[in-house]
Amino acid sequence: MPYCSVCGVEVDAGTERCPLCSVPIFVPGGGExxxxxxxxxxxxxxxxxxxxxxxxxxxxxxxxxEIVSVASVLAAGALALADLLSDGKxxxxxxxxxxxxxxxxxxxxxxxxxxxxxxxxxxxxxxTSLFLLCVDFFNGRMDWFLRLGLPLVAAPVACVxxxxxxxxGIKRRGFNIVAVVLFGVAVFxxxxxxxxxxxxxxxxxxxxxxIAALALAPTGIVLYYIHLRGMRGADLRKVFxx
Amino acid sequence: MSDDRVFDIVPDGxxxxxxxxxxxxxxxxxxxxxxxxxxxxxxxxxRLDRPVDVELLTQATRNVAPRFPYYQVELKRGVFWFxxxxxxxPHVPVADSKFPMQKQGAGQQGAHLYRIRAWNDRVAIExxxxxxxxxxxxxxxxxxxxxxxxxxGEPVPYGEGIFDPNSTxxxxxxxxxxxxxxxxGTPWPEPEHRAWHIPGPLLPTGQLRITTGRLSLQPLMAKxxxxxxxxxxxxxxxxMSVLQDIQDADPLEADRFRRRTIKIEVPANMRRLFPSRTxxxxxxxxxxxxxxxxxxxxxxDIVKTVKHQMALDLQKHELLRTITRxxxxxxxxxxxxLPLPIKxxxxxxxxxVFGESLYSGVFSxxxxxxxxxPLASRVKELDMFMMPSHIVxxxxxxxxxxxxxxxxxxxxxxxxxxxxxxxxxxxxxxLRVKVESNIT
Numbered sequence: 001m002p003y004c005s006v007c008g009v010e011v012d013a014g015t016e017r018c019p020l021c022s023v024p025i026f027v028p029g030g031g032e033x034x035x036x037x038x039x040x041x042x043x044x045x046x047x048x049x050x051x052x053x054x055x056x057x058x059x060x061x062x063x064x065x066e067i068v069s070v071a072s073v074l075a076a077g078a079l080a081l082a083d084l085l086s087d088g089k090x091x092x093x094x095x096x097x098x099x100x101x102x103x104x105x106x107x108x109x110x111x112x113x114x115x116x117x118x119x120x121x122x123x124x125x126x127x128t129s130l131f132l133l134c135v136d137f138f139n140g141r142m143d144w145f146l147r148l149g150l151p152l153v154a155a156p157v158a159c160v161x162x163x164x165x166x167x168x169g170i171k172r173r174g175f176n177i178v179a180v181v182l183f184g185v186a187v188f189x190x191x192x193x194x195x196x197x198x199x200x201x202x203x204x205x206x207x208x209x210x211i212a213a214l215a216l217a218p219t220g221i222v223l224y225y226i227h228l229r230g231m232r233g234a235d236l237r238k239v240f241x242x
Numbered sequence: 243m244s245d246d247r248v249f250d251i252v253p254d255g256x257x258x259x260x261x262x263x264x265x266x267x268x269x270x271x272x273x274x275x276x277x278x279x280x281x282x283x284x285x286x287x288x289r290l291d292r293p294v295d296v297e298l299l300t301q302a303t304r305n306v307a308p309r310f311p312y313y314q315v316e317l318k319r320g321v322f323w324f325x326x327x328x329x330x331x332p333h334v335p336v337a338d339s340k341f342p343m344q345k346q347g348a349g350q351q352g353a354h355l356y357r358i359r360a361w362n363d364r365v366a367i368e369x370x371x372x373x374x375x376x377x378x379x380x381x382x383x384x385x386x387x388x389x390x391x392x393x394x395g396e397p398v399p400y401g402e403g404i405f406d407p408n409s410t411x412x413x414x415x416x417x418x419x420x421x422x423x424x425x426x427g428t429p430w431p432e433p434e435h436r437a438w439h440i441p442g443p444l445l446p447t448g449q450l451r452i453t454t455g456r457l458s459l460q461p462l463m464a465k466x467x468x469x470x471x472x473x474x475x476x477x478x479x480x481x482m483s484v485l486q487d488i489q490d491a492d493p494l495e496a497d498r499f500r501r502r503t504i505k506i507e508v509p510a511n512m513r514r515l516f517p518s519r520t521x522x523x524x525x526x527x528x529x530x531x532x533x534x535x536x537x538x539x540x541x542x543d544i545v546k547t548v549k550h551q552m553a554l555d556l557q558k559h560e561l562l563r564t565i566t567r568x569x570x571x572x573x574x575x576x577x578x579x580l581p582l583p584i585k586x587x588x589x590x591x592x593x594x595v596f597g598e599s600l601y602s603g604v605f606s607x608x609x610x611x612x613x614x615x616p617l618a619s620r621v622k623e624l625d626m627f628m629m630p631s632h633i634v635x636x637x638x639x640x641x642x643x644x645x646x647x648x649x650x651x652x653x654x655x656x657x658x659x660x661x662x663x664x665x666x667x668x669x670x671x672x673l674r675v676k677v678e679s680n681i682t
Binding site for chain 1: 341361453658662670675678680
C-alpha cells in the first residue's frame, strides 16, 4: 500500500499527496498509482440540502419592509379617516403621518443599507432632519429647525463619522480606540452646549461641557499613552519606576 | 410501503406521544449557540460493499420513520423556550457534500433535524444534537441500515439496537432522563478553570476538514494495554501530548507559569450508568487534564493521569452534580421568565464561559459497532464525526467495526497540525495507520 515517506501513514491507492503533510506519495516499485477501488473518499462538489421555506437575507428584509409598509399605510389611513370624521379636514393627523413616515424610513434605511453600514448613519441623519423639518413646517412658523433641530442632528453625526474615519485610519488598535472615542464624546458635548447657548442666549458660555472634557480628555490621554508604550513593548515597571 | 405512512407519524397504539415537546435539559442550549460554524450536528457514516440504491434507501428511511416519532419533528421558537413540533414531511436522502454537517436548513420552518445522505457506496446520517446524542442517533442509523438490507432481501434480525419498524415506541424512549435523575439540592459541580486552545487561523466558514485514520484494533489494544490503559485512555493521552507539543512550540506560551491547562472533553453515555431507555440526549462528559505549568509531561505519565481522572469523573455521584445543575438551572423561575431573545444571549455567554472555554479538544469513543450478521459483513467501514466549535477547533471521534478502528478528526483550523502530529505519533508507536481526508 502507498505510504507517506515523511509521516509514515498509509494512503489509498491513487492518492497523489499525503493528506497530512502534502508531500508526494511514494509508490513502492515506482509504478503508476492505481485509482482507489471505491473512488475518492469524498465528493468534490459542495452542496447541502435546503429544507423547508428558506429565504435569503435580502428576501427576509424585503418581507419585513413589506409588513412595515402595509402596517404604516393602514395606520395612516385609519388616522386620516378619524381626523376627517371628527374635524372634517386633515389637521392633526399630519403630524401622525410624518411620524409614521419617519418610522418607515428608519426601518427601510437600516434594512436596505445593512450590507453598507457606512451609509446607515447619513441615511438616519437625513430621515431625522426631514422629520424635524416637517414638524417645524406644520406649525406654520419654521422657527427652530435651522437654528436648533438641524445642528443637533448634524453634531452627533459629524462626531461619529470623524471618529469612525480616525479609527479606520489607525493601524495598531488597542486602548487608543477608546481614547479617540472619549475625545469624540468631549467634542460632541462641547458642540451641543454651543448650539444650546447660541439658541438660548445668543452667546457661547462653555460650562458643563468643559467639566466633562476635563474628565474625558485626561482619561483619553492616559489611555493613548498606555497604548503607545504598550505597543512598543515598553516595560511599564521601568516607565513608572515601580 | 406507501409514502403516506410517514405522515402517520404516530402509529396506532402509541400512548401519550405529544404533538409537541420541550427540548431535553442537555439540548436547551443548542438552538441558541447553533451557527454556521458550530452546527451542533454529528454524523455517522458507513461504507457498504456495493453502491447505494437510493430508491431503496429512501424507502427504508420512510419505513423506519414512524418507529421514531420523537425524531420526526422540527424546531420551533416559543416566547420563552424553543420546542419541538411534529413535522410530517417525508425524509428524502440527499447527495453527500465535500464539507458535511452544515447547518443549512436546520432550525428553519419545515426542516427536519436529521438527514440521510448517500454517495457512491457510502450512507451517512447527520443528526442535530437538539434531537439526540450519539447513542440515539446510532440506533436510528442501524435501524435504517437494517431496513435497507431487509429490503434487499437480507434477513437482518431485530434487537441489539435495531428497532423493528412495526413495533410500538415505548414512552420511556422520549423521556427527559436528565429531569428523571436530577436530585433537588445536590451540590453543583465545582467551577472549572479555562483551558488552553490551539492558536491559528480558521478555515473559511462552511468548510470543515475531515481527517480519518484507520488502524487495526488488536495492535491498538495491545499497545494501550502495555501502558496500563484502555484504548480510549491511550488515544486521549496521545491527543493531549499533541496539544502539549503545539503549546510548547508556541512562542506566546514561552512563560510556562502563565499557561492554561490542557483538557480533553470525553463524552460518556449515561445509559450505561443510569437505567434509561431514552432516545433523546443522555450523555455527560469526563474531563481529564494535564497542567503544563508543572513542566513537560511524559507520555506514560499522561496515560496514568488520564486513566485516574476519567475513573473519578465517571463516578455516579459526581455525574449527579452536573445532571442536577443542568436541570435546576433551567427550572429557576428567573431563567424561565426571561423572554427567548434575552435567554439566547445568556445561553451564548454561558456556553462560552462554562462550555467551550473549559476544554482544549473533544474525544468521543462510540465503542464497537455492534452490528449483527449479515449486516456486519455488508458494512466495510464505519466512521463517526463530531462538530467542534471554532474556539476548540478540533474534535475527534472513534468507532470500531470488527478489527477496524476509525478515528476521525473534524477541524475548523486552517493548519492540520493536530491531525498530522496525532497520526504520526501512532505510527511512531508501531501502529499501521491509513489516512484519508476531504482536503488534501
